[in-house]
Structures are given as C-alpha cells and as structure tokens.
Amino acid sequence: MEPIIxxxxxxxxxxDKQVLKHLDLTIYPGESMVIIGGSGIGKSVTIKHIIGLLKxxxxxxxxxxxxxxxxxxxxxxxxxxxxGMLFQGAALFDSLTIAENVSFVLDxxxxxxxxxxxxxxSEKLQMVGMSGYEKKKPADLSGGMKKRVGLARAIAFNPEIMLYDEPTTGLDPxxxxxxNNLIVRLNRELNITSVTITHDMNSAYKIADRIAMIYQGKIIEINTPDQIKNSKNPIVSQFVRGEARVNTGAE
Structure with a gap:
C-alpha cells in the first residue's frame, strides 16, 4: 500500500531553536496515527508541515x-x-448558529x-449526536458539545484526511x-486517514492504530498502542506512565 503522508x-x-531534527514519519490510507510528546516538542509543528502552513x-x-x-x-x-481539522478549542464562530458554523466550509x-x-x-450533526441544535449559538453549548459541532464542521466537506489537535483537552473523562468514540466511528464509517496530537494517553490508546513519540525533534518510537504501553524505551515508558522525572526534551 502506498503511503498517503x-x-x-x-x-x-x-x-536558534531546532524543533524538528531529521524527523521521519509515514502514514498509510485509512490509518489513525497519534503523535505524542511533551509540550513544545514539535507535535503542532509537524502537523503544520503536513498541511503546508510551514515549510x-x-x-x-x-x-x-x-x-x-x-x-x-x-x-x-x-x-x-x-x-478536515478539529481545533483544540473547537474554533466555532460565536456570531453564527450551529447550522451556519457547520455549513461554513460548504458556503x-x-x-x-x-x-x-x-x-x-443535518446529516453531519446527526453523526455527532447534535441533531436539533441547528438554531443554537455556540454560547448555548458545553465544551464537549462545541467539540462535536467542530467535528461535524470538519467532516462537512467529506475530507480524506482529518487532523485532530488535542481533541479531548478541557473535557471531563x-x-x-x-x-474518542466519535473519532473511531467516523474513521471507520468515512474511511478517513487521521493524524492526532495529544497528551491524553487514554485517548491515544483508544483511537490509534499506531502511536509515534517525538523526543528532541525526532520520532524515537512508533508502534501499536499495546507495544507503546509496554515499551522498553525508558523515555517512552516514563512519558506514557506520566512520571514527572522524564525529560520530555521541551526545555
């Protein structure tokens, strides 16, 4: 199979700050790739290269x-x-209704x-469990509901590739x-290739086919969720267990 990214x-x-240092990453059609690593380590920079916002x-x-x-x-x-992209804060337009937000890319x-x-x-809002909210404004919604509307907007144009920026940040478990369940279901039903950056390891384990960890500007391990969870690499192991002593390379 030919890679898509x-x-x-x-x-x-x-x-004088080298963020990415000879980074290699290959993503295949239909794959859910999750990128993990410390804050300021280059996860967002990597995604911005994929979509052409950075060279x-x-x-x-x-x-x-x-x-x-x-x-x-x-x-x-x-x-x-x-x-399609789901931003960390959903990035809805406050002055538009929910229907107008989802329709924005179509307009x-x-x-x-x-x-x-x-x-x-209507179809996309139904897919994310937000039917009946078309005439509401973002201010009327909880954080989780805004994320779902943001996801409906992101898939309105039937994208082949979805980029998720910390999709569960700020949400209760x-x-x-x-x-997470929505991401898994939409990937399967719409045959989407997805790239997610996250600090949430529970989310990463649930949605990923493979997980890649960036450390000091490189991918130091890329593997299945189970293999990452049981990694023998001490840097990966400390990070996924949330141990404070790990040097994430974000200094």
Missing amino acids: VLENVCKAFG QDSGAVKVYGQEVSTLSERELYSLRKNF RHTRLSKAEKESIV IMGDII
Missing part, C-alpha cells in the same frame, strides 16, 4: 506523493480541500443549493470518551 528527514528551526528547512514532506513545500497557492488550496467552497447544504448539515 510521508515526512523524510525533516528539519525545522525557529531562530521545512530541509527534508521532504509529501502528501499524495506531492512535495507540499513546492506547491503553488492554488495547488495548496486544492490539497487542503482533502483535509465558501461549493455551489450547492441551500437545500443540499441543509441536508449535509466521560465527554472525552464520547469524543
């Missing part, structure tokens, strides 16, 4: 076999139509009729588990 020997520095200093970043850093603005725009990027857009909005 490939990062080869990627280096990225900001000033590497050296190495290669390929999506669908295309080198992302060489794409024109028009080509990047076309590539990004294949992506901007399609010429669908009003009825067609309403049908898609029950709501966090609801979001």
Whole structure:
C-alpha cells in the first residue's frame, strides 16, 4: 500500500531553536496515527508541515506523493480541500448558529443549493449526536458539545484526511470518551486517514492504530498502542506512565 503522508528527514528551526531534527514519519490510507510528546516538542509543528502552513528547512514532506513545500497557492488550496481539522478549542464562530458554523466550509467552497447544504448539515450533526441544535449559538453549548459541532464542521466537506489537535483537552473523562468514540466511528464509517496530537494517553490508546513519540525533534518510537504501553524505551515508558522525572526534551 502506498503511503498517503510521508515526512523524510525533516528539519525545522525557529531562530536558534531546532524543533524538528531529521524527523521521519509515514502514514498509510485509512490509518489513525497519534503523535505524542511533551509540550513544545514539535507535535503542532509537524502537523503544520503536513498541511503546508510551514515549510521545512530541509527534508521532504509529501502528501499524495506531492512535495507540499513546492506547491503553488492554488495547488495548496486544492490539497487542503482533502483535509478536515478539529481545533483544540473547537474554533466555532460565536456570531453564527450551529447550522451556519457547520455549513461554513460548504458556503465558501461549493455551489450547492441551500437545500443540499441543509441536508449535509443535518446529516453531519446527526453523526455527532447534535441533531436539533441547528438554531443554537455556540454560547448555548458545553465544551464537549462545541467539540462535536467542530467535528461535524470538519467532516462537512467529506475530507480524506482529518487532523485532530488535542481533541479531548478541557473535557471531563466521560465527554472525552464520547469524543474518542466519535473519532473511531467516523474513521471507520468515512474511511478517513487521521493524524492526532495529544497528551491524553487514554485517548491515544483508544483511537490509534499506531502511536509515534517525538523526543528532541525526532520520532524515537512508533508502534501499536499495546507495544507503546509496554515499551522498553525508558523515555517512552516514563512519558506514557506520566512520571514527572522524564525529560520530555521541551526545555
């Protein structure tokens, strides 16, 4: 099977801080990849390279076999139509209704009729358990409900690749588990390839096919959840157990 996302020997520095140091990562179609590591370690920087928001200093970043850093603005725009993203804070527009939030990408990027857009909005809200909230505003919703609406908006355009930025941060354990179950179900039902960055190991174990840990700018281990949980690498082992003495490399 040909990979859908490939990062080869990627280096990225900001000033004198080297964030990514010869990072390698390969992700296959339909796979749920979870990236873990300490704060400030380069997880978000890695995702921003995949979607073309950052350009590497050296190495290669390929999506669908295309080198992302060489794409024109028009080509990047076309590539990004294949992506959906659930932001850490859901990033809903407070002035819009829930239906308008979910329809936002359809309004901007399609010429669908009003009825067609309403049908898609209804379908996606139903998929995330938010039917009946179309006329509400984000201020009327809890944090977990906002995340679900954010997820409905992210899948409105039927993306092939989903990027999740700390999807369970700020949620209680029950709501966090609801979001995890949604991610697993949507990946399966929509055949989505997903890349998730998280500190939440319970979430990582539940949603991942493979987990990759970044340490000092590199992937130091990539394996199945069970193998990561029982890793012999002391840095990985200390991190996944939440032991305070681990040096995450984020200094």
